[in-house]
Amino acid sequence: MKTNSIIEAKKGFFEIALKVNGERRELSVRNGEFLLDALRRHGWKGVKKGCDTGDCGSCTVILNGKPVLGCLVPAVAAHGGELTTIEGLGSVRSPHPLQEAFVEAGAVQCGFCIPGMILSSKHLLDNNPSPTEAEIRKALDGNLCRCTGYVQQVEAVKNAAKKMKRTSN
Amino acid sequence: MKSIKYYAFPSSVKEAMSLLLDRKYKAMALAGGTLVAKTLPDSVETYLDLKNVPIKGIKLAGGNLVIGAGATFDEIDRSKLCRSWAGGVISSAAAKCSSQLVRNMATIGGNIARPHSFNIFPVLLLGLDAKVRFACKTGTKLVDFQDLYSSGAGLRPGLDCLITEVIIPAKTRKWGCEFIKLAKTESSWESYIKLFFAVEKKGKFFAQARIAVGALSPRPFRAPAAEKALAAGETPEACAAALAAELAAARAGDYRCAAAANLLKRFVKSV
Numbered sequence: 275m276k277t278n279s280i281i282e283a284k285k286g287f288f289e290i291a292l293k294v295n296g297e298r299r300e301l302s303v304r305n306g307e308f309l310l311d312a313l314r315r316h317g318w319k320g321v322k323k324g325c326d327t328g329d330c331g332s333c334t335v336i337l338n339g340k341p342v343l344g345c346l347v348p349a350v351a352a353h354g355g356e357l358t359t360i361e362g363l364g365s366v367r368s369p370h371p372l373q374e375a376f377v378e379a380g381a382v383q384c385g386f387c388i389p390g391m392i393l394s395s396k397h398l399l400d401n402n403p404s405p406t407e408a409e410i411r412k413a414l415d416g417n418l419c420r421c422t423g424y425v426q427q428v429e430a431v432k433n434a435a436k437k438m439k440r441t442s443n
Numbered sequence: 444m445k446s447i448k449y450y451a452f453p454s455s456v457k458e459a460m461s462l463l464l465d466r467k468y469k470a471m472a473l474a475g476g477t478l479v480a481k482t483l484p485d486s487v488e489t490y491l492d493l494k495n496v497p498i499k500g501i502k503l504a505g506g507n508l509v510i511g512a513g514a515t516f517d518e519i520d521r522s523k524l525c526r527s528w529a530g531g532v533i534s535s536a537a538a539k540c541s542s543q544l545v546r547n548m549a550t551i552g553g554n555i556a557r558p559h560s561f562n563i564f565p566v567l568l569l570g571l572d573a574k575v576r577f578a579c580k581t582g583t584k585l586v587d588f589q590d591l592y593s594s595g596a597g598l599r600p601g602l603d604c605l606i607t608e609v610i611i612p613a614k615t616r617k618w619g620c621e622f623i624k625l626a627k628t629e630s631s632w633e634s635y636i637k638l639f640f641a642v643e644k645k646g647k648f649f650a651q652a653r654i655a656v657g658a659l660s661p662r663p664f665r666a667p668a669a670e671k672a673l674a675a676g677e678t679p680e681a682c683a684a685a686l687a688a689e690l691a692a693a694r695a696g697d698y699r700c701a702a703a704a705n706l707l708k709r710f711v712k713s714v
Contacts, residue, residue: 279458280451288450306446308480328477331544340517340547346480347548348473350450351492394543415630416542 281353290353294318295362303349309335310344313359320360320389324418331417334390335359341390341397343416360389363396371441372396375434376427383421391417395431403439405431449489456578459496459605462489464580472601474513474553477545479601498552498607501525506613508533512552512606516540516563519551528611529571529641532620536567536639539624541632551609556600558592558661561632564609565592566657567622569665570639571615579604592662618643618651619714623706624658625699634658636699640710642673649674654686654707659695666690669707679711 281288283305291300294313303312310333313321324332326345333344336358364370369377372392382388391414398405398413405413410431411424419427449468453459463470470489473479483490499513501522508528510519519525519537526534540546540554540563554564555575565588568575573588577598584604586596598604620641626634637657642649652673657663669686677685683704690700 279453280449280462282449283447286446304446305448327481328545329542331542334544341544342548343477343544346477348447348450348476348480348490350490351473351476351494353450354452412538413543416544 281350288350288353290350292352292354293356295358301349305350307349308345309333309337309347309349309352312349313344313357318359318361322386322389324386329418330387331390331394332387334393334417336393336397339397341394358393358396360392363392370396371437372399372431372434375430375437379426379430379433381422381426381430383419387417387419387421391419391427395434398431399435399438403442404435407432447483447488447490451489451491452495453491453493454495454497456496456498456605456607459491459493460578460580462491463603463605472556472605474550474556475515475548476553477549478553478557478559493552493605496605498605504610506616508611508613508616510551510609510611512608513550516546516549516551516554517543520546529615529618529620532622532639532641533567533571533611536563536622536624539563539622539629542630545632552600552606555588555591555609556606560658560661561634562657563624563637566637566639566655566663568609568611569663570620570641570653570655571611571618572653573612574610575606576608576610577604578607583607585610614643614651615641618653621710621713625702636695636703637663638703638706640707642714644714648676656690656693656695656703659690659693659699664693673711679708682711683708 286305287302322332324330328343328346334341335344338355364373372395394417410428451462468489470491471487472491474493498511500511502509516537520534554562568588575586577584590596600606618641623638624634625636639655641653643651652670654666654669655663666686666689672682672685686707687700687704
């Protein structure tokens with residue numbers, strides 16, 4: 275998406291255009307707002323607000339093909355970009371293989387960290403369909419979970435990788 | 444985040460510099476944003492987003508390793524060229540920065556633009572005799588990293604100039620190196636101490652030796668007495684004692700002095 279070189283805030287808001295979960299959207303974002311807050315304010319509540327300091331990973335979104343921390347990205351920086359939130363992955367009726375695998379492996383307890391964890395895992399599997407356990411743990415090292423010991427989540431990503439490979443073959 | 448009036452997406456260094464130097468905008472450069480986004484100075488009214496500026500490549504030039512200032516920690520971690528340089532220490536140091544999510548965003552340029560105790564690359568670049576190329580009002584400027592961090596070289600990166608490249612000299616390509624971050628957890632940004640050891644082996648001797656220490660102050664420093672002991676072929680114990688004495692003089696605390704001395708002994712034995 276082509277962007278103008280400079281955009282100016284009017285009455286405290288920037289008008290930005292971007293693709294969210296494949297749909298073109300125009301959003302008003304405050305001139306001091308981070309992507310996390312802007313997305314939640316516009317209804318994408320799957321982006322979770324945890325530490326707000328870039329430490330916990332619960333605000334993970336995929337921006338222009340890379341998982342990033344929504345609490346550290348100025349909302350206006352997403353202008354012209356492509357964004358994926360957890361809402362763009364699957365639904366209750368038609369879950370993504372990663373979402374299914376997390377449920378099947380019992381990887382979800384309180385669930386607060388899971389959207390971020392699934393988005394980090396999706397990026398990993400999109401780029402590396404057969405990751406080792408070390409690669410899975412490295413990809414998830416920024417997504418903190420205070421309920422579990424990460425064992426089931428790592429298992430879930432392994433299972434999802436197998437399932438996705440079977441589907442693609 | 445502080446409220447801002449403008450957000451700019453320059454697509455070239457020239458365009459970025461003209462916006463940066465235009466007083467109307469009171470601009471500050473934003474690379475990965477992991478440090479700057481939450482700590483924007485009050486005087487700044489414009490963010491200058493560098494993501495479209497072509498300063499990201501990692502290449503060989505004149506035998507030197509040239510890392511574009513916009514290269515992220517993740518790109519440096521994955522770069523075959525970085526992995527092949529100085530025993531892979533540049534990539535392994537990049538992989539030790541915080542979490543994957545931060546490594547996807549943070550850049551080498553942003554990591555050295557402002558001194559901070561817990562930054563990774565300053566320690567490494569000090570030990571590797573790196574140079575930094577800037578775009579500034581008068582054109583481009585090449586500065587020794589050591590000078591940038593000791594005197595500032597009259598530059599304010601991100602405010603009146605842009606870091607465009609980091610240059611690792613060819614002589615370091617075959618150096619034996621180790622980078623160590625002692626921290627509470629592997630993904631902690633904060634650390635107790637960061638150490639960089641490097642030697643150039645010539646037969647049974649070390650032709651050159653470098654020891655850089657970080658996390659004790661915003662600017663890393665070298666340990667010249669321990670470097671001299673290493674280059675003179677003294678025993679690992681003598682080198683370690685020299686480093687411990689230098690760290691004690693820098694008020695590093697007993698734990699850090701003992702840990703650094705032991706790690707240096709281990710390094711010397713391993714090379």
